[in-house]
Amino acid sequence: MNESALHDALARYWGYREFRPLQRAAIEANLDGRDSVVVLPTGGGKSLCFQMPALVRPNDGLGLVVSPLVSLMKDQVDGLVASGVAAAALNSSLTPAERREVYADLDAGRCRLLYVTPERLVGEGGEAFRARLHGWGVRFVAVDEAHCISQWGHEFRPEFRRLGRLRNEFPELSIHAFTATATRQVRDDIVTQLALRDPEVLVGSFDRPNLVYRVLARTGLKDQIRRVLERHQGEAGIIYCVSRKEVEKLASWLDGLGHHALPYHAGLPDEMRRRHQEAFLEERADVMVATVAFGMGIDRSNIRYVIHAGSPRSVEHYQQESGRAGRDGLEAECVLLYSGGDFAKWRQMLEQSGELSENARRLLRDMERYAAGTRCRHRVLLEYFGQTDERPACNACDWCLKELERVDDAVTLAQKILSTVVRVGQSWGVGHVIDVLRGRTTDQVTTRRHQELSTFGLLADVPIAELRGYVDQLTEQQLLLRTDGPYPVLQLTDDGAAALKGLATIELYRQPRPVPGQRKRKPTGDPAAWDGVDQDLFDALRQCRIEVSRARGVPPYVVFHDNTLRDLARRRPTTLPELLEVYGIGARKAEDLGPIFLEVIRDYRGEPDTEMAEEDQSNRPDPEA
Secondary structure, three states, rough: HHHHHHHHHHHHHHHHOOOOOOHHHHHHHHHHHOEEEEOOOOOOOOOHHHHHHHHOOOOOEEEEEEEHHHHHHHHHHHHHHHHHOOOOEEEEOOOOHHHHHHHHHHHHHOOOEEEEEEEHHHHHOOHHHHHHHHHHEEEEEOOOHHHOOOOOOOOHHHHHHHHHHHHHHHHOOEEEEEOOOOOHHHHHHHHHHHHOOEEEEEEOOOOOOEEEEEEEEEHHHHHHHHHHHOOOOOOEEEOOOOHHHHHHHHHHHHHHOOEEEEOOOOOOOOHHHHHHHHHHHHOOOOOEEEOOOOOOOOOOOOEEEEEEOOOOOHHHHHHHHHHHOOOOOOOOOEEEEOHHHHHHHHHHHHHHHHOOOOOHHHHHHHHHHHHHOOOHHHHHHHHHOOOOOOOOOOOEEOEEEEEEEEEOHHHHHHHHHHHHHHHOOOOHHHHHHHHHHHOOOHHHHHOOOOOHHHOOOOOOOOOOHHHHHHHHHHOOOOOOOOOOOOOOOOOOOOOOHHHOOOOOOOOOOOOOOOOOOOOOOOOOOOOOOOOOOHHHHHHHHHHHHHHHHHHOOOOOOOOOOOOHHHHHHOOOOOHHHHOOOOOHHHHHHHOOOOOOOOHHHHHHHHHHHHHHHOOOHHHHOOOOO
């Protein structure tokens, strides 16, 4: 496949001028018939890597995409059809008539991309369905959200493991795995489970430089959430909670404050979850309060903040959930509000469900170290996924922005904490150690006569959350060890014993001060920037997009992404040829939607529609077409 043909398809169907990093290599691996594992961050353009080969392959055939979510399939198929691509999905949401129509298109060879769930492909009744695939001329299989196949990943789904049988039944096909989050161990497991043959392994940077990471000890949850929302008035965001009960309480509270907030968790009726997700994606609601049941495949590009009201259970979960912010490349904020008790709660929940494996414990420990850490957040996340950051500072996290306050006499403070751990016999957890330091005469303290210890009450004036933060930092610096098990206890390490004797340099930091007004650091890159953008015109185009999306029954981003609206408001085209120069507008969308949006621009500029005046006005596309 020559380079010009790929770039022609890129411009015609997607309206892009250049490939993003690793997209071209992933497409070429597919066209060459070579298996691949592709790891690109959220917003990195994974879907194009398996969509384009189905369009540009010299011989006809079908690309098969395995996706775990019906809603994700629908959005991707709607977007492809809007761009002129013959795509379809087979899933439980279709009516019998719709299903028959899809099968007729497949039998007639009119479809180039087909989306299915793993259950349809390898579940009950899958044998008959796979038999039909041979007649449809399938050329490759793309497994989206492939981390679900790995028991070492963070969202393991047993039905994904059965996809490995495709290799035996379709030995001539190439198989391609795509995910946004996978450590080396997960990538290796994907290769094994899918029986990939000498795959091309393409791993993009896990860094999202437009995301500003902040971690705060959870003190007053509602007040902390309110401060974040004040920095993002009128902007979209997601608030993740650990429990369903907390989801309901926070959503109700926010709604009472005047925010259009919706709850989302697995305990709600299916129809209600569907309505709430659609309202958020269609920009009829701007705040989603949810458990981890919400998120995979969410493609709203203008999410400006993600708040975790409690710690997630792994760094992989955090990377993927926080990564739903700022998909448009503009600055977004990711705030983690955590307590040491979050991790004890997770261990208890996992133990009750029978999921508390050694791997689950390791993932929790890694997340705990991230939350308690006092280093560049971007650097820590990159190192977790096996990558490095050569920048002296990211200027996009609480550490590099110097929002943490350094403790003046950190050595003395640390020695008080370490000494207390020793004096209680290194057999008590964080809560009891803090009770002793703050001088609380609880039953456990008095029963063991720990009120008689010399360290009792030494830090009575230090808030509990702040003390927990210091214990977390000492644990992260490996001066303290928090044991595993249902009742984790604190113990000194060898380095901790040296620090207690004054033989170590220690730095401790207080949690961030309240962040002032939203920073105005402009993101880099074109077109994901506001330079030259007419904000009033952007707002008018955004309103037009909402009207078109509602008339056609698709999410706004299926019409145009925010990047495209910004470029429209920057270039302000007035003719169809000028429209084709806009980021994200290909030939089909220019023909279909161009007249509608050009009219908005002309009206805004107060210019007559001279081009349209020469044409038959009856030929103008109807927004509801």
